[in-house]
Amino acid sequence: MDIAFVVFLVIGLFILLSSFFTVKQQTSLIIERFGRFHSIRQSGLHLKIPLIDRIAGRVNLKIQQLDVIIETKTKDNVFVKLKVSVQFMVVKETVYDAFYKLEFPHDQITSYVFDVVRAEVPKLILDDVFERKDDIAIAVKRELNEAMTTYGYTIINTLVTDIDPDIQVKNAMNRINAADREKTVAEFEAEASRIRIVAKAKAEAESKRLQGQGIADQRREIARGLVESVDVLNKVGINSQEASALIVVTQHYDTLQAIGADTNSNLILLPNSPQAGSDMLNNMVASFSASNQVGEMMKKTERKKPKNESKNTRQESQTTEETAENE
Numbered sequence: 605m606d607i608a609f610v611v612f613l614v615i616g617l618f619i620l621l622s623s624f625f626t627v628k629q630q631t632s633l634i635i636e637r638f639g640r641f642h643s644i645r646q647s648g649l650h651l652k653i654p655l656i657d658r659i660a661g662r663v664n665l666k667i668q669q670l671d672v673i674i675e676t677k678t679k680d681n682v683f684v685k686l687k688v689s690v691q692f693m694v695v696k697e698t699v700y701d702a703f704y705k706l707e708f709p710h711d712q713i714t715s716y717v718f719d720v721v722r723a724e725v726p727k728l729i730l731d732d733v734f735e736r737k738d739d740i741a742i743a744v745k746r747e748l749n750e751a752m753t754t755y756g757y758t759i760i761n762t763l764v765t766d767i768d769p770d771i772q773v774k775n776a777m778n779r780i781n782a783a784d785r786e787k788t789v790a791e792f793e794a795e796a797s798r799i800r801i802v803a804k805a806k807a808e809a810e811s812k813r814l815q816g817q818g819i820a821d822q823r824r825e826i827a828r829g830l831v832e833s834v835d836v837l838n839k840v841g842i843n844s845q846e847a848s849a850l851i852v853v854t855q856h857y858d859t860l861q862a863i864g865a866d867t868n869s870n871l872i873l874l875p876n877s878p879q880a881g882s883d884m885l886n887n888m889v890a891s892f893s894a895s896n897q898v899g900e901m902m903k904k905t906e907r908k909k910p911k912n913e914s915k916n917t918r919q920e921s922q923t924t925e926e927t928a929e930n931e
Contacts, residue, residue: 619654626650627662632699634660644699663703667693667760670710672717680729682773687766688717688744692752692759701756709757713748717762720747730769737764 626649627633633645637657652659670690677683690713694702706712724740725733733740745762752759769777 623651623654624649625652625659630665632663632665632694632696634663634699634703636660641700641704646696661703663694663699665694665696665699667691670713671765672714674718674721676722676725678725678728678730678733682730683770684725684730684733684773685766685768686721686725686733686740686764687768688721688741689763689765690717690744690748690759691761691763692748692757694756695758698756698758701754703756706755706757709752709755712755713752713757716748716751717744720744730773734767737767740764 625633627645627647629647631647633650635642635645635652635657637653641660642657668691670692672688672690673685674688675683675685692709692713702709720743721740724743728736741762741764745759748759748762
């Protein structure tokens with residue numbers, strides 16, 4: 605077999621095999637003929653003319669994501685870093701535009717994101733940036749759609765995934781939040797303390813009321829017992845004064861007995877002699893007699909007053925009449 609034939613056969617086999625190619629799913633392939641656009645091939649097995657057609661490039665039809673980090677300033681002069689995630693794709697109908705009109709799509713998208721974010725964020729204060737991050741994302745998506753549609757790209761979604769202020773600003777915000785929470789805690793503690801004080805005062809008032817009622821009931825029962833004791837003594841020929849004195853002396857000795865029953869008591873009752881009870885009884889009887897005499901004298905004085913006042917009234921009326929006659 606001639607060597608030239610073998611070489612020719614090998615070259616022909618290589619050319620034949622290189623004429624066939626495959627395109628993966630969700631991928632478009634650009635075919636150029638003599639350096640000029642010829643066709644777009646989708647997924648599957650395809651054939652091209654060797655040495656005439658060539659594969660110029662491949663376009664990914666999957667959804668892609670580009671993360672862009674931008675540092676900008678807010679309206680209240682706070683520097684903040686934003687992370688914007690852009691999800692985009694190329695549709696089959698615009699593969700030509702995506703391949704031939706735009707060489708570096710990532711750089712183009714990044715430039716538009718920078719432009720929109722640095723136009724929107726300086727209009728807002730820092731707190732509004734956190735609250736209105738969705739508005740910023742919508743503005744970025746709207747601007748990118750208008751710009752990238754021309755180049756064959758469609759924007760699926762834009763997300764502001766991170767907002768990172770300066771570390772000193774974050775510390776200040778944390779201190780403000782902590783102070784506000786401490787203020788709330790102090791208010792709740794003060795309210796709880798007030799409730800406890802009011803409840804304690806009400807409990808003490810109720811306790812005093814019940815204690816006073818108990819003391820009143822006790823004194824009422826004591827007085828009732830004294831009246832019954834005096835009635836019993838009157839029945840055996842002892843008058844009320846002597847009965848009262850006898851009851852007081854009895855209570856005196858009951859008190860002495862109660863004091864003596866407590867071995868740890870340091871109370872000393874004066875006078876504390878055997879004659880003290882007798883002296884107390886005599887003094888009380890004498891004081892009762894004196895008080896009765898004073899009471900009788902006051903009653904007599906009250907009876908005499910109306911007569912003297914009537915005489916004086918008559919004299920005054922006579923004097924008035926005489927004066928009128930003389931005039």
